[in-house]
Amino acid sequence: MLIQSLVEGEQEKKQIEKYKYFKQRSERIVKIYISADMEGISGVATQMQLKKESEYQRFRHLMTADVNAAIEGAFEGGATEVVVCDGHGNMSNILIEELDPRAELISGNNRVMCQLEGLDDSFDGLFLVGYHGREGGSERGVLNHTLAGGCIQEIRWNGCPMGEAEINATVAGFYGVPALLVTGDDVVAEEAGRLIPGIETAVVKAGVDRFAARLMPPQKARSLIREKASAALQKREKISPLAGEVPVTVDMDFSSTNQALMTTTMPGVELIRPKTIRFTAGDCVTAYKWMWAAIIIGMAASQGVLGNVNA
Ligand SMILES: [Zn+2]
Numbered sequence: 253m254l255i256q257s258l259v260e261g262e263q264e265k266k267q268i269e270k271y272k273y274f275k276q277r278s279e280r281i282v283k284i285y286i287s288a289d290m291e292g293i294s295g296v297a298t299q300m301q302l303k304k305e306s307e308y309q310r311f312r313h314l315m316t317a318d319v320n321a322a323i324e325g326a327f328e329g330g331a332t333e334v335v336v337c338d339g340h341g342n343m344s345n346i347l348i349e350e351l352d353p354r355a356e357l358i359s360g361n362n363r364v365m366c367q368l369e370g371l372d373d374s375f376d377g378l379f380l381v382g383y384h385g386r387e388g389g390s391e392r393g394v395l396n397h398t399l400a401g402g403c404i405q406e407i408r409w410n411g412c413p414m415g416e417a418e419i420n421a422t423v424a425g426f427y428g429v430p431a432l433l434v435t436g437d438d439v440v441a442e443e444a445g446r447l448i449p450g451i452e453t454a455v456v457k458a459g460v461d462r463f464a465a466r467l468m469p470p471q472k473a474r475s476l477i478r479e480k481a482s483a484a485l486q487k488r489e490k491i492s493p494l495a496g497e498v499p500v501t502v503d504m505d506f507s508s509t510n511q512a513l514m515t516t517t518m519p520g521v522e523l524i525r526p527k528t529i530r531f532t533a534g535d536c537v538t539a540y541k542w543m544w545a546a547i548i549i550g551m552a553a554s555q556g557v558l559g560n561v562n563a
Contacts (some may be wrong), residue, residue: 283331283375284379285335285337285370286323292436293436294468313347319346321473325481329483335357343361380444383415384439389415396462398415399416406503415444430488431451431491436455438455448494454473502530503529504543512527515549518531518546
């Protein structure tokens with residue numbers, strides 16, 4: 253009995269020490285993870301602006317500036333560390349030489365966790381900067397698509413259509429990280445707000461059509477992003493991390509049958525309609541990885557998976 257209570261006393265002491273450590277840590281360190289996309293960046297209205305041969309270089313500056321505004325707001329609101337994850341296209345858009353030097357950047361593709369690479373339970377909040385509405389969610393959603401335009405028509409988690417903002421906020425919830433801020437058009441603000449009560453939204457444009465928007469001038473938009481980012485941080489205790497429902501059954505509608513069929517090479521993936529696949533994962537992170545894998549296969553299959561082998 254005595255030994256037992258000594259052991260319990262030790263454990264209790266250790267618990268208290270651990271609690272103190274975390275309390276001190278939480279008073280000291282506030283880490284923000286910024287996942288950045290491009291379609292919802294202030295000034296962006298058409299797909300041509302983001303194509304390499306067009307005005308893409310110009311829009312890389314604008315993207316970096318919106319991200320900088322979010323970083324500035326985060327530090328103003330009490331953040332002590334910021335990690336930025338470039339999550340658009342080939343995931344190397346943000347200009348590191350123009351990035352606020354207080355932040356670090358995850359750049360480049362070949363990532364297991366796609367737009368959330370490096371996110372873990374040490375973070376205190378997620379910002380979604382430059383995001384856009386889901387494919388087909390609203391006819392006004394500027395450049396609306398879901399992860400891979402030309403490949404994905406709709407993604408449903410447990411029957412619920414999900415855009416990138418909603419999916420990423422759900423995965424962050426797995427790590428106990430609340431989604432605090434979304435920036436982009438009014439459509440993504442509404443879509444994210446429906447799933448995440450209390451999320452701050454910086455609406456930098458009003459959607460007119462998939463390829464048209466009423467734009468707020470970038471200088472004004474950046475002030476708004478900074479202000480909302482700071483406000484989001486200050487109220488972070490009031491926004492709960494999403495408790496994603498598990499297991500997760502993911503349905504993915506592809507644009508063509510060849511994209512869907514090739515994903516059935518993965519174990520557990522079944523074709524439920526000629527262009528629709530289904531799989532079930534035990535947790536949100538696994539669901540996310542499998543969903544990303546299915547997209548990679550689907551994109552490769554668009555041109556025939558071995559299309560360039562003889563090139
Ligand atoms: Zn996107």
